[in-house]
Amino acid sequence: MAGDTTDLPTEAFLAHRNLLFTVAYEMLGSAADTEDVLQETWLRWATVDLGQVSDQRAYLVRIATRQALNRLRTVKRRREAYVGPWLPEPLVTTPDVAEDTELAESMSMAMMLVLESLAPTERAVFVLREVFEVGYDEIAEAVGKSPDAVRQIAHRARKHVGARRPRTTASLGEARAAMESFRRAIETGDPQALLDVLAPDVVLLSDGGGLKKAALHPVVGAEKIVRFYLGGTARLQATVTWTPTLVNGSPALAAHVDGALDGVMAVRVENTRITGLYFVRNPEKLTHLDSETPLTR
16 A cells, blocks of 8 residues: 555545554454455445445445455364464454444454354354344345345354344443452462352463463353462462453453463353453464454444
8 A cells, every 4th residue: 555645545545544454354353364354445446436436334344244254264264273262363442442332242253253153245244134134135246146145144143143143142240340350369369259240151261372472262150260270370480460451342351460461251241240251361362462453343
């Protein structure tokens, strides 16, 4: 995108860049792959005759969706060989994302994992329709299907997601309160306080990507998770601090070991208790946490 930044194609692309990033990220769960998709989208957009484009936003979303679909089919195969649980790449988000309840829920760790269970075209259709409220005809052009086929795919995807999404959605205040209780309990090493904030059937997923130590399988149950964390902390000869932050539109904690970023902990909260813990330690997924990522619908 080098050159004159005042030309019309560049202005149009930059005006919609945050939207395109959000669409692609919701489809891919990876900031690095999303940036590649945006670059490919720009290269194709730069060759378009704008005089033939009636709706620049829709046209750009269509290009980005096609490129994201191509990338998603490739990364799906790569993720099948991933070491341990795969979690989305966390993004530090602005407060306005957290205040947009629907957007925050759609990009939460819990929901992104549900989306990961959809087939690529189903995911694209669901994201465009349910999150961005794109019309069926427009989606059909983006995914190369007929409008009737897109309606059927959307119905199937909604049913799939509805059966797997969190049963209830905690308010921002409830999520912050639960996260703060968790932070105090883990920093003080208080097992009872941890048991009080964790639901009995809570599940921990930790993503080290084979590069950092992490549980290779889900850890299920509050008591197991308490032993897992407090035992690991006791053996660690270092100073561990947990700093509140906003990740993917929800309250989270950044873990620092001797001052260096070691991971990000996101949670799912239902009925004031934590039912899901998502700990990302893979250093390749922690490279976009030094600044906020602007996202929009």
